[in-house]
Amino acid sequence: MKTLADIVNTVEVSTITLTVNGRQYELEIGGHPDEVDPAHTLAHTLRETLGLTGTKVGCDGGACGACTVLMDGKPILSCMMLTVEADGKSITTIEGLGDPLNGKLDPIQQAFVDNTAFQCGFCTPGIILTAKALLDENPSPTESEVKEALAGNHCRCISHYHVVEAVMAAARNRR
Amino acid sequence: MSDEYRFIGKATPRGDALDIVTGRTKFVGDIKQYGMLYGKVLRSPHPHANIRSIDTAKAKRLRGVEAVLTHEDVPNWRGGVPAHLRVLDSKVRFVGDAVALIAARTEEIAAEARELIEVDYEVLPAVYDVVEAMKPDAPRLHAAFPGNVVPPGFPWFGPHTLQEVVIGDVEKGFEEADIVVEGACAYENFPNPLPPEPPGVIAAWEGADALTIWTASQGTFTDRTVLYYILGRKVNVRAHGVAVGGSYGSKNTAWLLIVQAAVLSLASGKPVKLCYTKEEQFAAFTLRLGSRIQARIGMKKDGTVTAISGDWLVNTGYYCAGTQGQVAVGCGEIQLVVRCPNWNLKPKVVCTNRAPSGIVRGYGGQELKCAFLPILTMALEKADLDPVEFFKNNYVKPGDGYYWRDGEWWVSNGVDYTKAIEEGAKAFGWKEKWKGWLKPTAVSGTKRIGVGVGVHGNADVGEDTSEAYVRLDPEGTATLYSSISEHGTGQRSSLCKMVAEVLQLPLERVSMTPPDSLANPYEFGTVGSRGTFAVGSAVIEATEDARRKLLELAAQKLDRPIEDLETADGVIYVRPTPEIRLPWKAVMGFDRTCLGHGRFEPNFTMPNFMMVFAEVEVDVETGQVALLRVGSATDVGQIIDPLNLENQLNGSLGSAGIDSAIFEETILDRATGRVMGGNMIDFKWRTFAELPPMQHVVLETPFPSHRFKAIGVGEITPSPGPAAVIMAISNAVGVRFYDYPITPDKILKALGKVQGRKARGGAA
Secondary structure, eight states: OOOHHHHHHTTTOOEEEEEETTEEEEEEBSSSTTSBOTTOBHHHIIIIISOOTTSOOSSSSSSSOTTEEEETTEEEETTSSBGGGGTTOEEEOGGGSSBTTTTBOOHHHHHHHHTTOOSSOSSHHHHHHHHHHHHHHOSSOOHHHHHHHTTTOOOSSOOHHHHHHHHHHHHHHHO | OGGGOSSTTSOOOOTTHHHHHHTOOOBGGGOOOTTOEEEEEEEOSSSSEEEEEEEOHHHHHSTTEEEEEOTTTSOOOEETTTTOEESSOSEEOSTTOEEEEEEESSHHHHHHHHHTOEEEEEEOOOOOSHHHHHSTTSOOSOTTSGGGEEOOOOGGGOTTOOOOEEESOHHHHHHHOSEEEEEEEEEOOOOOOOOSSOOEEEEEESSTTEEEEEEOSSOHHHHHHHHHHHTTTOOEEEEEEOBOSOOTTGGGGOHHHHHHHHHHHHHHTSOEEEEOOHHHHHHHSOBOOEEEEEEEEEEOTTSOEEEEEEEEEEEEETSOSSHHHHHHHHHHHHHHHOOOSOEEEEEEEEEOSSSOBOOOTTTTHHHHHHHHHHHHHHHHHHHTOOHHHHHHHHSOOTTOEEEOTTSOEEEOOSOOOHHHHHHHHHHHTHHHHOOSTTOOSEEETTEEEEEEEEEEOOGGGGOSOEEEEEEEETTTEEEEEOOOOOSSSOHHHHHHHHHHHHHTOOGGGEEEOOOBTTTSOOBOOSOTTOIIIIIHHHHHHHHHHHHHHHHHHHHHHHTOOGGGEEEETTEEEESSOTTSEEEHHHHHOSSOOEEEEEEEOOOOOOOOOEEEEEEEEEETTTOOEEEEEEEEEEEOSSOSOHHHHHHHHHGGGSTTSGGGGTTOOOEEETTTTEEESOSTTTSOOOOGGGOOOEEEEEEOOOOSSSTTOOOOOGGGTTTTHHHHHHHHHHHHHTOOOOBSSOOHHHHHHHTTSSOOOOOOSSOO
């Protein structure tokens, strides 16, 4: 893996490649609105440059989990990663779950619908992606494993109880 | 109860569920307007200072900057109650107060320009404590408020707004008492309601007298009305409501944010988006009110309260956004909990050099009750009375009266909550766990378990006015016109459900207009648990009106009396001969709609109710408190949607509720006036890994509210919790506490194990 110093030292490389939800983007490094500034976070690029606003920014400081996306299948905080660091990576955002063509939802999304596992819904995309990473790694988690996995996702309406039920239901339905 | 209904009482997916789980829901931050600029606020590093001079020249020269505004540039628009706070002033009153506003092509440029502004301050002494602030030599924040005391009165609630509880003769009441207790208690931790989405708005002028905003408040018409007055009564404001990423009341005090964006838009001639950062949300947006009470209570041995007197000091921070309204509702709500013929409760609202405190779920009542109940329970302890029994005897019953927020005397026409209390206590196991005052339920090594109970209620389920239209279309669909924003309660879906039930239409055939103050009739918004009864009543009336118009048309066409006609699934049929049926289209043709109108007028006769039971475990070696279990009890008449209701009941753990008893606290460094720990890592919040089991008892005793016999409860669910927890801790360790939050150091100090910090009347 490239270190940040490597990336900064090779900043003459004028484009980076991101695969987002299966689609490949060649992004130019620069200061114009459709370019990636070296200071841009991945969350910023996803939202402001690519228009994928399903990824939410809550604290912009790596503490609330709202901006969680999957990078090569692992959950990361997209507000804590510079876009240039994600060069060559494959990103999945909330828009990339399910099948956008036929509207079919991922089983986790469906379980959230069935259990009304949200209130205001601002933290929901981050929670769903964290849950997906958990179930991909551990298809039959216990309730306490679900709670532990989601401990970094802030929810203030207190939808936690329905979320845990939804993730457990999704795990059952995926089997 | 729900068997008689097709949709009401059934768990159905929320109408916006697909948008939420796929990320399509648009919050303010997700919306852009053509040519939009980004705003930033330069904030004061001093708690109190005069601005001698500001130099904005360098900032203005930065490429991409389109407006830089100081107090010298902005119109003399004033907000607050009474109107006293300028958008930008020559004086700053707390660390975080606005000094200058910037609009630029990107957020980064605006932030860079902010760094280039040079300000020369004349630093003034600051005051943070309500009692200190009222002293004659205290620094004065506003010229109009001598002694920093805000004048009473809240125009929105009418000319007689309740500003104290003065009933009967307290001296006579104290003479009749067997027990008199006196004490002080502070609920002054200023916890942050902390919605996940930071506050934000977009403002765009369309000509000199028309302003459009995209707002995350709970009421588009509230914004519209408030801005109309602030902007000099000549601007027509159109408010688009967008999805609200949590508010818990706090985003209803967003006038300043909105006007900051509006003045930048006015100066630049372009739409301006202004979204606060999380740090700004911590340091400069709505906190819970500080509440301190010095009270005296007289009681007979049997628990009959004979007199209550006291001074209630409310810390509203650097200005008053409308705290008098919260005082009014708090004064009303306390009468629902304690039956007493003699009162002399005198509130004072005081300004200090702190971040603004204002509307948070619980709206004055939670703040008053959390401070009052620990003193009341001193009397219960002396009389050796079980608090559950006391509340059961005292909570307002049908036929009992109270002065409500408008200063009028109202009489309860609701239900008796005795059964809810009994069922709740049974489910929690109260009788088995309650061992008497200051006695633990169980002791095991260093761990002591204790239980406590709190109660809250609110007649605001019927507050303010609502209007709605319902339009029926020939295709057999219905559209509800109501300016309700979705902020997490599922209210929009529940209203559609009511329409579907009245019309017997499948849920997917009922839709709703977006919240928009131009396209919809007047709607106060979803606050104070009013969605079910107040908003629901207007929606039901509009639906019934539209249905009647449709059936009148059908009656002519079929030549049958209207009484014989029914409709379901977009078809009209004749009741005695259901084979005679017409689809709506055959009645309406393709070129007609049927429009119904409904209106709700305020009705304060149906107080709702919430009791919370808490079981805690205290480690007397470390002072650590663990919340082991939470139980609740209420009666809502008729459940509209069980999952939405359960979400709201679970919400008692959030939004500066139960946990404000033990760890939620906005800590101020009094040397600098700065908020310490104003970020998501240092400010403690309960995580998924720390969820206590919760159990809710919900009864359905029909209310005389509307055809579904229901009332709302969502707003009040966090309010009884803190007082329940402080009681539980006191019982666990055998010592009383009067200063929230009960952190480990306070417990160890009370047990004589450490010196601990000196109580300084609120979060130090």
